[in-house]
Amino acid sequence: MIRAEWHKLRTVRGWLGGLIAAFAVIIGLGVLAAFGVHTSCGQQEGEACPAPPIGPGGQAVQDRFAFVHQKLDGDGTLTAHIADFTGIITYPPPNHDELVPGLVPWAKAGLIIKDGTKPGSAYASVMLTGSHGVRMQHNYTEDKAGPTDARWLRITRSGNTIKGYASSDATRWAEIRSVDLPGLPRTVQIGFLVASPANVTAKPGPHGGSIVQARFTQATAVFDHVDRTGTWTYEKLGDDGGMTDWEKFHHNAGLDQHGGTLTISGSGDVAPAGNEAGATIAHTLTGMIVALIAVFVVAVLFITAEYRRDLIRTTFTAMPHRGRVLAAKAAVIGAVVFTGGLIAAAITVPLAVHLMRSGGNFVIPSSTATGVRVVVGSAALLALAAVLAYAVGALLRRGVAAVAVAVLLVVLPYILATTSILPSAAAGWLLRLTPAAAFAVQQALPSYPQVNMPYAPSDGYYPLPAWAGLLVLAGWASAALALAVARTRRADA
Amino acid sequence: MALDGMTFTAAPGVVTGFVGPNGAGKSTTMRVLLGLDAADRGTATVGGRRYRDLPNPLTHLGALIDANALHPARSGRNHLLWLAHSQGIDAKRVDEVLDMTGLRTVARRRAGGYSLGMRQRLGISAALLGDPPALMLDEPFNGLDPEGIVWMRDLLRTLAAEGRAVLVSSHLMSELQDIAGHVVFVGRGRAIKEAAKDELTIRYGSLEAAYLELTRGEGALK
Numbered sequence: 001m002i003r004a005e006w007h008k009l010r011t012v013r014g015w016l017g018g019l020i021a022a023f024a025v026i027i028g029l030g031v032l033a034a035f036g037v038h039t040s041c042g043q044q045e046g047e048a049c050p051a052p053p054i055g056p057g058g059q060a061v062q063d064r065f066a067f068v069h070q071k072l073d074g075d076g077t078l079t080a081h082i083a084d085f086t087g088i089i090t091y092p093p094p095n096h097d098e099l100v101p102g103l104v105p106w107a108k109a110g111l112i113i114k115d116g117t118k119p120g121s122a123y124a125s126v127m128l129t130g131s132h133g134v135r136m137q138h139n140y141t142e143d144k145a146g147p148t149d150a151r152w153l154r155i156t157r158s159g160n161t162i163k164g165y166a167s168s169d170a171t172r173w174a175e176i177r178s179v180d181l182p183g184l185p186r187t188v189q190i191g192f193l194v195a196s197p198a199n200v201t202a203k204p205g206p207h208g209g210s211i212v213q214a215r216f217t218q219a220t221a222v223f224d225h226v227d228r229t230g231t232w233t234y235e236k237l238g239d240d241g242g243m244t245d246w247e248k249f250h251h252n253a254g255l256d257q258h259g260g261t262l263t264i265s266g267s268g269d270v271a272p273a274g275n276e277a278g279a280t281i282a283h284t285l286t287g288m289i290v291a292l293i294a295v296f297v298v299a300v301l302f303i304t305a306e307y308r309r310d311l312i313r314t315t316f317t318a319m320p321h322r323g324r325v326l327a328a329k330a331a332v333i334g335a336v337v338f339t340g341g342l343i344a345a346a347i348t349v350p351l352a353v354h355l356m357r358s359g360g361n362f363v364i365p366s367s368t369a370t371g372v373r374v375v376v377g378s379a380a381l382l383a384l385a386a387v388l389a390y391a392v393g394a395l396l397r398r399g400v401a402a403v404a405v406a407v408l409l410v411v412l413p414y415i416l417a418t419t420s421i422l423p424s425a426a427a428g429w430l431l432r433l434t435p436a437a438a439f440a441v442q443q444a445l446p447s448y449p450q451v452n453m454p455y456a457p458s459d460g461y462y463p464l465p466a467w468a469g470l471l472v473l474a475g476w477a478s479a480a481l482a483l484a485v486a487r488t489r490r491a492d493a
Numbered sequence: 494m495a496l497d498g499m500t501f502t503a504a505p506g507v508v509t510g511f512v513g514p515n516g517a518g519k520s521t522t523m524r525v526l527l528g529l530d531a532a533d534r535g536t537a538t539v540g541g542r543r544y545r546d547l548p549n550p551l552t553h554l555g556a557l558i559d560a561n562a563l564h565p566a567r568s569g570r571n572h573l574l575w576l577a578h579s580q581g582i583d584a585k586r587v588d589e590v591l592d593m594t595g596l597r598t599v600a601r602r603r604a605g606g607y608s609l610g611m612r613q614r615l616g617i618s619a620a621l622l623g624d625p626p627a628l629m630l631d632e633p634f635n636g637l638d639p640e641g642i643v644w645m646r647d648l649l650r651t652l653a654a655e656g657r658a659v660l661v662s663s664h665l666m667s668e669l670q671d672i673a674g675h676v677v678f679v680g681r682g683r684a685i686k687e688a689a690k691d692e693l694t695i696r697y698g699s700l701e702a703a704y705l706e707l708t709r710g711e712g713a714l715k
Binding site for chain 1: 524527528529530531544545547550551556558559561562563564565566567568571574575576578579580619
């Protein structure tokens with residue numbers, strides 16, 4: 001039965017041609033877009049943009065903070081009390097007309113052990129945050145909550161193992177986490193970290209979508225009862241040389257030391273970078289939408305042409321079990337589209353990324369696992385969407401109507417949700433409930449709870465994980481197929 | 494309701510004519526037998542089994558329902574090949590039936606360019622694909638030129654002589670004049686009369702006369 005249906009599919013030249021064209025569009029548009037991308041920064045045309053640092057896990061990261069440090073040879077410990085933690089936020093809503101004292105939720109002040117002063121190097125840190133209590137974070141992506149009321153912090157190193165502690169009274173200490181930093185050299189930097197990420201807000205735009213605003217903030221922490229002596233060195237780590245008016249005229253970032261008390265001011269963040277850092281590997285799959293429509297046409301015709309020509313009677317005469325025939329056809333169109341989509345995506349993603357990089361553009365690195373998920377997931381998305389379109393065709397038995405319904409179900413919600421037409425809450429629901437949820441397979445960067453970002457669909461972040469998105473689409477496809485089978489069994493052919 | 498009391502026999506080794514005016518229920522009977530249309534009551538079986546319960550049904554009963562049921566972009570040979578795949582029939586058999594029906598030379602051309610006569614031959618090829626003991630052909634003479642009609646008569650005669658049961662529907666008695674050994678007359682969804690050709694010729698003088706006599710006033714059901 002499968003063989004018969006496969007023979008049917010491959011012997012109509014237009015269908016095979018349509019499918020090959022669809023896959024060629026994925027490769028072609030991906031490569032074309034890669035050639036078309038030119039980024040330049042600074043005054044001079046063609047000046048390369050500074051790439052974000054890469055963390056130990058291979059991700060693009062942010063590593064910009066006030067770093068007060070001294071050398072640590074071998075094992076050691078640092079304990080301090082945070083006497084004060086304050087900050088300013090420049091011109092926040094509602095009126096945007098004044099500097100407001102206050103800390104953003106993920107402002108950070110604490111103790112850090114870091115593999116040198118190169119941005120992107122390995123570290124572990126125990127810190128007090130603006131409104132998320134004490135945390136132990138390491139290597140940019142990892143985060144663990146500690147007590148909320150503690151002001152005493154301690155960090156220890158023993159070999160590659162870093163432990164973070166917190167206490168509210170300096171006598172009873174709670175260990176937050178013990179982390180391993182593999183390959184940590186004997187000599188590292190130990191000291192203090194103060195960072196304050198931008199104050200980010202998103203509000204609905206006047207023409208739909210949302211307007212994201214980021215404002216400069218600065219945090220100041222006062223550390224006392226410091227148990228290490230020796231000279232402390234201040235460094236504005238990851239500094240790009242730019243200074244805000246606040247830093248120029250009011251209060252610059254830096255270290256102010258009076259005896260054992262250190263007052264440190266700083267901005268920035270130590271965290272994974274988001275999509276703002278550059279293009280992701282998913283940007284190479286821009287041909288998917290056009291390919292989807294071409295695939296829909298073939299998948300729909302695969303069944304509606306049989307009704308139009310009354311060929312369906314011959315089919316059901318040769319294979320009287322109608323449900324099984326419809327399922328076999330679904331399997332054939334799904335498998336063919338999956339295979340073609342897999343080949344197309346497996347060529348496009350590495351090729352286009354290579355072209356973009358050799359053109360001097362920064363592409364945010366993704367792990368192999370993420371790359372495989374984007375490629376295989378995109379093929380699965382194409383295949384399941386093709387089955388959905390085919391099932392709608394089997395249900396409606398009208399070619400044009402079925403293609404229109406498939407586009408309405410899959411392509412339209414995706415476009416509405418990702419192009420800043422709808423408010424992001426509505427966009428989120430479209431990407432949870434409609435078949436377009438499956439585009440979640442193309443999210444190249446994870447979202448992190450410890451980073452305050454809007455994570456909007458228009459930036460390539462989806463509300464569902466990849467597997468759940470595919471499951472939503474699979475649910476739609478199965479439901480449509482079940483309805484089609486029910487109708488086909490009941491009616492005279 | 495299109496059919497009511499449609500009971501008759503098509504015996505092996507004989508061409509059974511299935512005649513009646515347009516709309517008498519000939520095509521519907523065939524569709525019900527093939528499981529394409531559902532009957533409200535009663536059973537339609539092939540060799541004692543429901544059609545849908547036959548494994549590889551084309552090897553039990555070959556049928557030609559609508560010669561135009563083709564995808565125009567698919568070649569005649571590929572049309573037969575997918576049918577062969579669906580029945581577990583070897584591709585060699587496809588070329589055999591193409592030779593039997595004289596389509597070999599055009600088999601690799603798009604079926605959309607075939608004349609109605611060529612489509613009828615392709616339909617017959619499909620019916621013969623499974624080498625079935627029983628054949629059921631709905632208006633196979635439609636669209637054939639005089640030469641084609643002669644060819645078709647010879648083929649049907651040969652197929653019956655091989656011991657197959659061959660049921661051929663027609664709304665024109667003349668087409669079956671020389672080949673039908675047994676005739677079933679239908680009207681208004683019923684089998685009015687079935688009898689051997691010899692018996693009918695003796696009683697009515699000719700099959701044509703029997704047809705006119707028996708189907709008078711038996712037009713389509715509304």
